[in-house]
Amino acid sequence: MPHILALDQGTTSSRAIVFDQAGNIVSIAQREFQQFYPKPGWVEHDPLEIWQSQLEVAVEAVAKAGLEVADLAALGITNQRETAIIWDRATGEPIHPAIVWQDRRTADTCDQLRLGGHEARIAERTGLVIDPYFAGTKFAWLLDHVPDARERAARGELAAGTVDTWLVYQLTGGALHITDVTNAGRTQLMDIHRCQWDDQLLALLGVPREVLPEIHSSSEVYATVAKGQPLAGVPIAGMAGDQHAALFGQACFKPGMVKNTYGTGCFALMHTGTEAKPSEHKLLSTLAWQIGGITEYALEGSIFVAGAVVQWLRDQLGIIKSAADIEKLATSVDDTGGVYFVPALAGLGAPHWDPYARGTIVGLTRGTSAAHIARAALEGIGYEVADIVSAMQSDSGLSLSELRVDGGASNNDLLMQMQADLLQAEVVRPAVTETTALGAAYLAGLATGVWSDRGELQAQWQVDKRFGPKIPADLAAERRATWNRAVERAREWALD
Ligand SMILES: Nc1ncnc2c1ncn2[C@@H]1O[C@H](COP(=O)(O)OP(=O)(O)O)[C@@H](O)[C@H]1O
Numbered sequence: 001m002p003h004i005l006a007l008d009q010g011t012t013s014s015r016a017i018v019f020d021q022a023g024n025i026v027s028i029a030q031r032e033f034q035q036f037y038p039k040p041g042w043v044e045h046d047p048l049e050i051w052q053s054q055l056e057v058a059v060e061a062v063a064k065a066g067l068e069v070a071d072l073a074a075l076g077i078t079n080q081r082e083t084a085i086i087w088d089r090a091t092g093e094p095i096h097p098a099i100v101w102q103d104r105r106t107a108d109t110c111d112q113l114r115l116g117g118h119e120a121r122i123a124e125r126t127g128l129v130i131d132p133y134f135a136g137t138k139f140a141w142l143l144d145h146v147p148d149a150r151e152r153a154a155r156g157e158l159a160a161g162t163v164d165t166w167l168v169y170q171l172t173g174g175a176l177h178i179t180d181v182t183n184a185g186r187t188q189l190m191d192i193h194r195c196q197w198d199d200q201l202l203a204l205l206g207v208p209r210e211v212l213p214e215i216h217s218s219s220e221v222y223a224t225v226a227k228g229q230p231l232a233g234v235p236i237a238g239m240a241g242d243q244h245a246a247l248f249g250q251a252c253f254k255p256g257m258v259k260n261t262y263g264t265g266c267f268a269l270m271h272t273g274t275e276a277k278p279s280e281h282k283l284l285s286t287l288a289w290q291i292g293g294i295t296e297y298a299l300e301g302s303i304f305v306a307g308a309v310v311q312w313l314r315d316q317l318g319i320i321k322s323a324a325d326i327e328k329l330a331t332s333v334d335d336t337g338g339v340y341f342v343p344a345l346a347g348l349g350a351p352h353w354d355p356y357a358r359g360t361i362v363g364l365t366r367g368t369s370a371a372h373i374a375r376a377a378l379e380g381i382g383y384e385v386a387d388i389v390s391a392m393q394s395d396s397g398l399s400l401s402e403l404r405v406d407g408g409a410s411n412n413d414l415l416m417q418m419q420a421d422l423l424q425a426e427v428v429r430p431a432v433t434e435t436t437a438l439g440a441a442y443l444a445g446l447a448t449g450v451w452s453d454r455g456e457l458q459a460q461w462q463v464d465k466r467f468g469p470k471i472p473a474d475l476a477a478e479r480r481a482t483w484n485r486a487v488e489r490a491r492e493w494a495l496d
């Protein structure tokens with residue numbers, strides 16, 4: 001039976017998962033790596049640690065599965081998106097630590113782009129809003145701040161890329177400098193309609209074409225792992241940013257199908273078909289994937305802090321010992337006692353894009369307990385996701401039949417019930433919640449004949465649990481209206 005290895009390079013850990021042909025998990029290995037916060041708002045990773053940890057877990061997962069490397073039909077790569085790395089093409093030496101997607105250091109550049117009146121053109125070409133989140137301004141920052149970088153780039157000595165590109169470069173011993181459309185689409189440098197680097201955008205953001213990788217589809221045999229490496233000879237056959245891979249792993253193959261991943265943040269994606277859909281609600285219009293020459297698109301709502309608010313309650317307030325404890329504490333009260341918690345601890349992402357918003361707890365009384373706050377925190381995640389899903393429905397004109405969920409916090413049944421209540425729609429948790437890695441495995445397996453088509457993948461997707469709305473629609477609407485008042489209080493809080 002063929003096996004596929006998925007490399008899932010996330011923001012806080014590198015994971016590797018071996019899947020069998022039935023889409024079952026055979027083994028998992030995971031390693032956390034260091035986060036660096038050199039200045040307020042800055043977040044960095046060591047690119048070599050990313051590579052080493054990813055390689056180690058890959059080797060460990062294959063060994064745990066009791067397999068030889070020769071038993072692997074292919075490997076697929078999925079990764080934290082928008083994180084920017086530049087390295088020396090000849091030596092593979094990074095010129096600077098990776099600038100992570102959460103990093104805000106290019107906020108000024110973004111303000112200038114906005115003041116320069118470029119917002120509409122950038123939105124039309126890239127589907128993105130102007131925000132430091134994306135990789136393009138980070139590449140420019142690196143070229144401007146590392147001594148001699150621009151000169152070296154002009155001489156063709158430097159390679160730039162997101163984490164997918166970096167891993168392929170390493171796996172192929174420096175032979176390949178490529179990316180896939182989903183990752184390229186998050187640089188703010190690619191025209192998402194043509195799936196090519198856009199000269200005007202490159203000039204506007206100050207990133208020379210010579211440093212950028214070649215853009216490929218999300219499912220094809222790009223290369224095999226180089227000789228001398230532990231995974232030598234394995235075809236590298238699938239590549240997609242983690243949220244796009246999760247959409248694929250959730251078998252959201254048709255327009256209107258939506259998945260939401262509840263991790264550190266939340267990322268909801270709706271499949272919208274073969275044309276990019278512009279958003280009127282500041283959602284991102286993004287690639288779903290490109291397979292066999294056909295490009296599919298999605299609308300995305302990104303929330304920067306979701307499960308992280310549970311970590312905050314654990315680490316900063318100490319009202320729970322582990323993240324999973326929140327469910328018991330929040331269930332010990334029937335409601336939030338009128339408390340609303342806007343988890344804008346790092347500003348607000350979609351649909352507000354307000355970097356100056358701050359976490360806000362309103363409605364406190366003398367009767368408010370830790371349990372009420374815990375419950376309000378979970379509900380706050382549910383409201384944010386509901387806001388995004390409503391915006392998606394309005395932008396796409398497609399109505400939601402169900403929300404497919406995954407990620408660490410999707411194991412919280414109370415949160416899932418709240419989500420169904422607030423959305424007034426069914427929330428469905430699949431049996432395999434490692435959908436990001438599964439999506440990468442599927443993309444690689446489709447390119448190597450392990451699976452013949454999406455119908456086969458669709459048939460493998462199985463439900464663990466369904467949650468239906470238990471409160472009436474008018475009550476949900478009333479609560480959401482009050483939530484909007486709480487959001488107004490959180491907005492622009494940190495603006496001088
Ligand atoms: N039972 C739970 N209830 C609520 N939040 C949870 C629960 N289990 C994990 N989390 C939260 O989910 C996040 C971890 O999920 P994961 O999918 O591993 O995230 P990531 O891939 O972003 O690191 C953490 O922020 C944690 O606080």
Ligand SMILES: O=P(O)(O)OC[C@H](O)CO
Nearest residue numbers: 010011080081101242263
């Ligand atoms: O590493 P994750 O799972 O938190 O995902 C990060 C996203 O890709 C950022 O856009």
